[in-house]
């Protein structure tokens with residue numbers, strides 16, 4: 001029987017990581033571990049996803065101007081079955097589609113097919129860890145690791161502790177992720193949206209309400225963020241900023257403002273109508289704003305360049 005009380009470890013040994021799913025998130029998570037010297041086995045029922053895996057990982061090494069053949073880089077193995085991928089693994093990261101029943105059956109199987117003590121992590125964006133672990137015999141081994149997209153460029157990983165997850169598993173996962181150069185944070189309760197998506201969608205709800213009620217158009221909402229408080233956000237979080245301006249000022253503002261903010265409990269009509277009309281955003285040429293193919297391409301490139309530069313700067317800092 002697996003024991004939840006793992007000994008404290010100084011993280012020196014390179015681990016064997018299994019990644020389930022070679023899609024958008026899985027191939028990038030495999031890169032993150034391999035770039036830090038781990039052996040990674042990846043499996044996926046789609047033969048095409050497995051066949052293209054190593055080429056897509058090569059693309060990330062090239063993008064970040066890293067040498068994949070350099071000393072200290074781990075190997076990525078495309079495994080034909082879940083059992084082949086996980087039998088010797090120390091940690092499994094599940095990055096399969098966001099379907100509760102699928103994830104439940106994967107974790108039930110993982111408990112049976114992994115070594116005692118192997119940590120089992122789900123990269124779910126929003127399903128409760130407790131529900132994913134509901135059918136598994138040893139839920140204390142199961143933890144959430146919400147890598148932000150794309151994992152090879154965005155440093156944050158939220159580590160989610162389900163009601164039955166062992167604290168030592170959470171702590172070990174945070175230690176491993178930190179050693180990879182990730183910024184790993186502990187979500188102590190298994191709540192919808194974890195930490196980051198709750199804040200992101202609270203902002204989107206107010207943004208939609210401003211447009212819906214005619215205060216301003218979508219372009220103006222985005223300008224206000226990008227040219228205003230967004231300028232500060234990556235160097236100073238909202239609570240640091242409250243400390244900067246003074247909590248007395250924050251309190252005074254909340255006294256008159258909070259009751260006026262949007263508090264919709266269901267998705268707003270503007271959003272629903274757009275989706276019903278097929279206005280999905282850049283992919284269809286129209287969402288909250290209109291996009292020509294070249295405008296959409298420029299917006300994607302500009303964000304990608306920004307994230308790549310920041311990731312390269314972090315890699316350089318870690319080297320020095």
Ligand SMILES: NC(=O)c1ccc[n+]([C@@H]2O[C@H](COP(=O)([O-])OP(=O)(O)OC[C@H]3O[C@@H](n4cnc5c(N)ncnc54)[C@H](O)[C@@H]3O)[C@@H](O)[C@H]2O)c1
Pocket residue numbers: 020021022023024025026043044045046049094095096097098099102106123124125126146147148149
């Ligand atoms: N895309 C994002 O921005 C994002 C961000 C954070 C978290 N996530 C989460 O990561 C997970 C994966 O998302 P994605 O965007 O990589 O999806 P994706 O569709 O790109 O990849 C999923 C892969 O899983 C494979 N798969 C299907 N059944 C499987 C099984 N039984 N075992 C192993 N692999 C299986 C599919 O063939 C596919 O290649 C989801 O839970 C998603 O919610 C996604």
